[in-house]
Amino acid sequence: MEKSLPINDWHVRKTHLVINRLHAFLHGTALLALFYYRLTSLTEIIENKDTALLLPYVLIFISELILSFIWLLSQPSKWKPTVRTVYPERLPGDEKLPSIDVFVCTADPSKEPCLEVMNTVISAMALDYPPDKLHVYLSDDGGSLVTFQAIKQAWRFSKFWVPFCRKYKVKIGCPEAYFLTDESGPDGKCSSSQFVIEKKAIQKRYEEFKDSLEEIVAKTTTSVSRDHPPAIEVISHANGDRTDTDKEEHMPLLVYVAREKRPSQPHNFKAGALNVLLRVSAMISNSPYILVLDCDMYCNDPSSARQAMCLHLDPKLSQSWDLFSFHRNFTTSVKRISMMELRYIWPRWEGLDGLRGPVLSGTCFYIKREALHGTKKFQEDVDLVQLKKCFGTSNEFIKSIYRNYKPNCPKERSFSDDALQKELQLLASCRYDNDTKWGKRQVVGFRYFAVVEDYFTGFNLHCEGWISMYLQPSRSAFLGASPISLNELLVQNTRWYVGLNQVAMSRFSPLVYGLLRMPISQSMCYAEFAYSSLYFLALYILAVIPQLFLVRGISLYPEVSSPFFVVFSFVFLSANSMSKRSFRLGTQ
Numbered sequence: 168m169e170k171s172l173p174i175n176d177w178h179v180r181k182t183h184l185v186i187n188r189l190h191a192f193l194h195g196t197a198l199l200a201l202f203y204y205r206l207t208s209l210t211e212i213i214e215n216k217d218t219a220l221l222l223p224y225v226l227i228f229i230s231e232l233i234l235s236f237i238w239l240l241s242q243p244s245k246w247k248p249t250v251r252t253v254y255p256e257r258l259p260g261d262e263k264l265p266s267i268d269v270f271v272c273t274a275d276p277s278k279e280p281c282l283e284v285m286n287t288v289i290s291a292m293a294l295d296y297p298p299d300k301l302h303v304y305l306s307d308d309g310g311s312l313v314t315f316q317a318i319k320q321a322w323r324f325s326k327f328w329v330p331f332c333r334k335y336k337v338k339i340g341c342p343e344a345y346f347l348t349d350e351s352g353p354d355g356k357c358s359s360s361q362f363v364i365e366k367k368a369i370q371k372r373y374e375e376f377k378d379s380l381e382e383i384v385a386k387t388t389t390s391v392s393r394d395h396p397p398a399i400e401v402i403s404h405a406n407g408d409r410t411d412t413d414k415e416e417h418m419p420l421l422v423y424v425a426r427e428k429r430p431s432q433p434h435n436f437k438a439g440a441l442n443v444l445l446r447v448s449a450m451i452s453n454s455p456y457i458l459v460l461d462c463d464m465y466c467n468d469p470s471s472a473r474q475a476m477c478l479h480l481d482p483k484l485s486q487s488w489d490l491f492s493f494h495r496n497f498t499t500s501v502k503r504i505s506m507m508e509l510r511y512i513w514p515r516w517e518g519l520d521g522l523r524g525p526v527l528s529g530t531c532f533y534i535k536r537e538a539l540h541g542t543k544k545f546q547e548d549v550d551l552v553q554l555k556k557c558f559g560t561s562n563e564f565i566k567s568i569y570r571n572y573k574p575n576c577p578k579e580r581s582f583s584d585d586a587l588q589k590e591l592q593l594l595a596s597c598r599y600d601n602d603t604k605w606g607k608r609q610v611v612g613f614r615y616f617a618v619v620e621d622y623f624t625g626f627n628l629h630c631e632g633w634i635s636m637y638l639q640p641s642r643s644a645f646l647g648a649s650p651i652s653l654n655e656l657l658v659q660n661t662r663w664y665v666g667l668n669q670v671a672m673s674r675f676s677p678l679v680y681g682l683l684r685m686p687i688s689q690s691m692c693y694a695e696f697a698y699s700s701l702y703f704l705a706l707y708i709l710a711v712i713p714q715l716f717l718v719r720g721i722s723l724y725p726e727v728s729s730p731f732f733v734v735f736s737f738v739f740l741s742a743n744s745m746s747k748r749s750f751r752l753g754t755q
C-alpha cells in the first residue's frame with residue numbers, strides 16, 4: 168500500500184501566482200505609458216532644439232530603460248511559484264538507496280577556520296544515510312598540513328559522534344552548532360539519564376577534539392602552498408588507527424584529497440578542485456549522486472540526503488527528463504556557526520522551479536554524476552581514442568564511467584594498492600586536464616570559463632536539457648556563514664559580478680547562446696543574473712542627474728498637475744511595494 172504512495176508532490180502557490188501576474192500586467196502597462204511620455208517629451212525637446220535639456224533627458228531615459236529591462240527579465244521567475252514536498256518515510260529500504268559522495272572544498276586554513284571546516288565534514292558524516300553508501304571527500308586546495316592533521320582528528324572524534332547522533336537521532340549533526348543549542352534528549356527510546364551521561368561524555372570528547380585542533384594550528388604553519396604534489400589519503404583506512412574495527416564498519420568513508428598545484432599550471436579555482444574530486448571519487452566510491460558543500464556550509468538536517476532522493480528516485484521526474492536537483496535552503500548567518508537566519512533570495516528560486524529549475528548556486532545541492540560526466544552525449548559505439556580525448560588518459564577512469572556506478576574499491580582492493588595509488592596521483596595531477604574536455608563548455612565536469620563556475624555550469628547543464636529542482640523544507644537543510652565585514656562582502660560581490668559579466672559579454676550570453684538552447688523564459692532568468700550589474704549605471708545616473716538639475720530649477724519629471732504624474736507615482740509605488748513583499752516572503 169505504502170509503495171504506491173508518491174514520494175514527492177508539488178503545487179503552485181496560486182495566490183502568489185495571481186498577485187505576481189496582475190502586478191506584471193499593471194506595472195508593464197504603466198511602464199509603457201512612461202516610455203510614451205519620455206518619447207513625446209524627447210521629440211518636443213529635439214523639435215525645440217532645447218540642447219540643455221537633451222543630455223539629462225536622454226540619460227534619465229537610458230536609466231529607466233535599463234531598470235525596465237532588468238524588471239522584464241525578472242518576470243519569468245515570478246510566473247509560476249512552485250512548492251515541493253517530499254515524503255522520505257515512503258522511500259524504499261536502505262538496501263535500495265543509491266550511494267552518495269559528498270564533496271567538501273576548502274582552500275586556505277588561515278581564512279577558513281579549521282574547526283569550522285571539520286564541523287562541516289563531521290556533519291556530512293552524520294547524515295542519516297546507510298554508512299556504506301556515504302562517502303565524504305575533503306578537497307584541500309592549499310595542500311596544508313594543518314588540514315591534513317585536523318581531518319585525522321576529526322575522524323577520531325566522529326567515530327564517537329556519528330554513533331551518538333544515530334543512537335539519539337540527533338537533528339544537528341554539526342557538533343559546534345549542537346552544543347550551542349539546547350537540543351533536547353532522545354525521543355523516548357533510551358532513558359534520558361543515559362542520554363545526559365552520554366551527552367556529557369561526547370561533549371568532553373568534543374572539547375578535547377577542539378583542543379587538539381588548536382594545538383595543531385599553534386604548532387603548524389597555516390600558510391598554503393601553490394607548489395605541491397598530489398596527496399590522497401583514505402583517512403578511514405589509514406594504518407595504525409584501527410582501534411575499533413567494529414565501529415568503523417558502520418562509519419562512512421572519509422577521504423582527504425589535495426590536488427597537485429604548480430605555479431605554471433592554471434588551477435581553475437573551485438571548479439578545478441571539484442573536477443579532481445569527481446575523478447578521484449570515481450576511482451574509489453563512484454556514487455551516482457553527489458552532494459557539494461562549501462567548507463562553511465554544514466548539514467543542519469541529517470535527513471537532507473533522503474529528502475533529495477525523494478526527487479531523484481521518482482521515475483516520473485527522471486523518466487522523460489534527465490534530472491539534477493538542488494536541495495538548498497542555505498541560511499546566511501551573521502556569526503560563524505550560529506542559529507541566526509536570514510532568507511531573502513529564495514522566493515525567486517520557487518519561481519524558477521516552476522520553469523525548468525533554479526540556477527546552480529555553488530553549494531548545498533545533490534547532483535547526478537552522470538550530468539557532470541556528460542556520458543549521454545556519446546554514441547554507444549564511441550571508441551577509446553575519442554573517450555581519451557574527452558576524459559583524459561586514465562583507462563581506469565574511463566572504465567569507471569561505464570561501470571554503471573559500481574564502486575571500484577574497497578572490499579576487493581586495498582587503498583594502498585600501488586596501481587590504484589598511481590592512478591589516483593595521475594587523476595589529481597595538475598596537467599591531467601590539459602588537452603581534454605574537462606571544464607570545457609558542453610562536456611565534462613564543472614566548467615572553467617567563468618569565475619562563477621556554479622552559475623556557468625548550471626547554465627550549460629540546463630542548455631543540455633537537464634532540469635533542476637528546489638526544495639525548501641521547513642527545517643533548513645544547510646546552514647552556513649556569509650561575509651560579515653564590508654571588505655569581505657565587496658571582494659565576494661566583485662568576484663561574482665566579474666564572473667557574471669564575463670558570461671554576459673561573451674558568446675555564451677544567455678540572450679544569445681541560451682535563447683537558442685532553452686525556453687525563452689529560462690534564458691531570461693539567466694540573463695537577469697548576467698545583466699544585473701547594469702543596475703550600477705542606472706543608479707548612478709538617477710542618483711546624480713535629477714538632483715543636479717533640480718538645483719538649477721529644471722525638473723525632469725512631469726508636474727503634479729500632469730496626468731503622467733500618476734504614471735510615475737504608480738511605477739514608484741508598485742516597484743517598492745513588490746520588492747517589500749518579496750523581502751517579507753523571503754524572511755518569513
Ligand SMILES: O=c1ccn([C@@H]2O[C@H](COP(=O)(O)OP(=O)(O)O[C@H]3O[C@H](CO)[C@@H](O)[C@H](O)[C@H]3O)[C@@H](O)[C@H]2O)c(=O)[nH]1
Nearest residue numbers: 272273274308436437440461462528529530618619621659
Ligand atoms: O581555489 C579555490 C577557491 C575556493 N575554493 C572553495 O570554494 C568554496 C567557495 O569559495 P568562497 O571563496 O567561499 O566563495 P563564496 O563567494 O563564498 O562562494 C559562493 O560563490 C562561489 C562562486 O563564485 C560558489 O562556488 C560557492 O559555492 C558560493 O557559495 C570554499 O569552500 C573554498 O574553500 C576552492 O576549493 N578552491
Ligand SMILES: [Mn+2]
Nearest residue numbers: 461463648649
Ligand atoms: Mn564562502
